[in-house]
Amino acid sequence: MHPLDKLFKTKEKEILSIYFTAGYPTRESTARILELLGRHGADLIEVGLPFSDPLADGPVIQHSSQVALSQGITISEIFDQMKSANVHKPLVLMGYLNPVLQYGFEDFLFDAAAAGACALILPDLPAEVFVANYKSLYEKYNIYPVFLISPQTSDERIHMLDSLSRGFLYAVSSSSTTGKAERFGESQKLWFDRLKALKLKNPVLAGFGIHNHNTLRFVFDHLPGAVVGSAFIKNLDPEQNDYGIPGFMKQLLNT
Amino acid sequence: MNPLYYPDNQGFYGDFGGAFIPEMLYPNIHELQENYLSILESKEFVEQYSKLLTDYVGRPTPLYLAKNLSERYHTNVWLKREDLAHTGSHKINNTVGQVLLAKKLGKNRIIAETGAGQHGVATATVCALMNMECIVFMGETDMKRQAPNVARMKMLGAEVQPATSGSKTLKDATNEAIRYWINHPNDTHYIIGSVVGPHPYPDLVARLQSIISKEITVQLLGLTGRSSPDAVIACVGGGSNAAGAFFHFLKTPDVLLIGAEAAGEGVNTGRTAASLHQGSRGIIHGSMTMLMQDKNGQITEPHSISAGLDYPGIGPLHAQLFVTGKAKYYPITDNEALKAAFLLSRLEGIIPALESAHALAVLDHIHFDPGQHVVINLSGRGDKDLSTFLQNLDNYASVR
Ligand SMILES: Cc1ncc(COP(=O)(O)O)c(C=O)c1O
Secondary structure, eight states: OOHHHHHHHHOOSOEEEEEEETTOSSTTOHHHHHHHHHHTTOSEEEEEOOOSOOTTOOHHHHHHHHHHHHTTOOHHHHHHHHHHOOOOSOEEEEOOHHHHHHHOHHHHHHHHHHTTEEEEEOTTSOHHHIIIIIHHHHHHTTOEEOOEEOTTSOHHHHHHHHHHOOSOEEEESSSSOTTOOOOOOHHHHHHHHHHHHTOOSSOEEEESSOOSHHHHHHHHHHSSEEEEOHHHHHTOOTTSTTTTHHHHHHHHHTO | OOTTTSOOTTSEETTEEOOOOOGGGHHHHHHHHHHHHHHHTSHHHHHHHHHHIIIIIOOSOOEEEOHHHHHHHTSEEEEEEGGGSGGGBTHHHHHHHHHHHHHHTTOOEEEEEESSSHHHHHHHHHHHHTTOEEEEEEEHHHHHHTHHHHHHHHHTTOEEEEEOSTTSSHHHHHHHHHHHHHHSTTTEEEEOSSSOSSTTHHHHHHHHHTHHHHHHHHHHHHHHSOSSOSEEEEEESSSHHHHHHHGGGTTOTTSEEEEEEEEETOTTSSOOOOHHHHOEEEEETTEEEEEOBOTTSOBOOOOOSSGGGOOSOOOHHHHHHHHHTSSEEEEEEHHHHHHHHHHHHHHHSOOBOHHHHHHHGGGGTSOOOTTOEEEEEEOBBSGGGHHHHHHTTGGGTTOO
16 A cells, blocks of 8 residues: 555544755755654655755745755765665655756656655646646656645645645645744634635645644644644754754644 | 747747746736736737837837948948837836736736846836836845946835845846745736746747837838848847847748857856756746756856846747757857947947847857848847946957
8 A cells, every 4th residue: 555545544633744855954864864753753754855946945945955955965865865764654755846857757756766755746847747748657656746735726726636636735824935934823724624625535734834833733623734844944953963853843743 | 820939828839938836826827827918919908008118118219220330340230229228228128018917917016036137127117107016136146246226226116135045146036036926926916027937928028028029120121121131139148138139030031040148258167157058958937948957957056247147047939949940049258248348339339238248249250241231139238237347447448
């Protein structure tokens, strides 16, 4: 069974996904971060592939991407690090289309699967291009495509993106780039209620702006799961052997 | 539809173009895709746009036979004087059209990126005229080297936001503008300054700039009895003035279309902005095109002395014209552009923008016959570049 199907079968709520930029804070840190996350409460992990021009990202992920790239990290090296990590959670890759195109789309999917990835999020890959060129390749390598939706997305388009996505659907919490730490309130509630009412085929995970226990709780009260990215990255402490991850996860989950 | 000058309904010119955007931008881009043609072709828009171009921008701009330059190069060199348009460059042809478009879409805030500051000034100008809030994103490096234009934007009431990432130039300013748009999707229209970005921008901007070649055909007919020249030369940053100057000649097979891209210190020096000669296929700012990148698909930092050409990509129309050979593109170095700028200043009494000087420098690369007619699109005036010119005054003191 696909690792994401297995996860959502055994756990239907309070699913926590953590996003981090591979190659940050140090070039070698990826495997250790994966292991620590696996042990401290992440149900799935999004491995961010750094890109020079991350259009959908706010300052924190721009910075981590820039640092990672300046330290020389590459996609092949990230794959090697994933292979060497002792982690048993579903690994989802998230990145931008251009580096994947230069790697070669099919080679990328083949190597990603070999490295233990089970899904791929490419925010700048249009659904129409996906269907025309890549859908069957994803199927060939059993990599699940996950699409983003935003409060501005029409119901009709949400249904379309839900039908293309497998595993889960990724809802951005408000119209924003990543890492905008706001308080969640009425507009998020309306958005999440709207998603519930749409009766989608996939479980919905909300991301962007979830930065502490309160915002996480807010999402958990409305949707099956949440993604924490910028807040996690901001709290990575290169001085500590465990990067401060256990402490951050404890606070986040309030355990 | 002629696939050469209009993209298909997905925004592709052959393999190039499209709209590779995150979902958060989809509603805005889709709204534009659905509406831009009907608005541009509406009677009301056509009337308002052409009236503003005439009364406010000062069009048509002259087509001027540069006698001294012609003598120097033993051919007929015509300058299309976009430098004489209001605000000093062709950029205003686009901003007048797009602010009108934004009004019709019910937006009340305009954002723009700028490199040389000419697009920023042109945007701030039309926003002042039409009472729109205006925020311009500009790389920190460019704010220094094009300081007069920063001052002009402030004078016009615009807010100038420094972009501090990457090489702090045009690419980074564009990233910031796009991010701002993601965060403010409802009331804001983004005016891209060139034929770059996701569909429909390349087509939208090319159509608005096509006034340049439309005027050339009419003016040349009056002046020489023929409606098309032997060659049209224009500089290419993103490619909007070139797209505008080429547009009506794309279907005329015997007009040589020539773009000048910025070689910086030289195409193979690693300090260049020659996206066609140094680049490869990939995606930048939502468009599949030719761009400068490393083997891992990371976009590399460009270099050009000219802020308006200091961009690692190029519009998809030009990528298509390049690979099909319908237009020829020459890489012009910083030094060649400087020399051409000094030459025009001294021979014709016209100080060109550093961008436009790249187009002038092509005359040193191609031989034209005495009977031929060559139109060079003088995309802008050089006031903004005076500090760069003065720094190089000694090196070019003897140019004339
Ligand atoms: C005077 C002038 N010419 C040319 C350009 C380059 O842009 P494009 O290639 O879109 O015409 C600029 C851009 O700032 C400019 O200011």
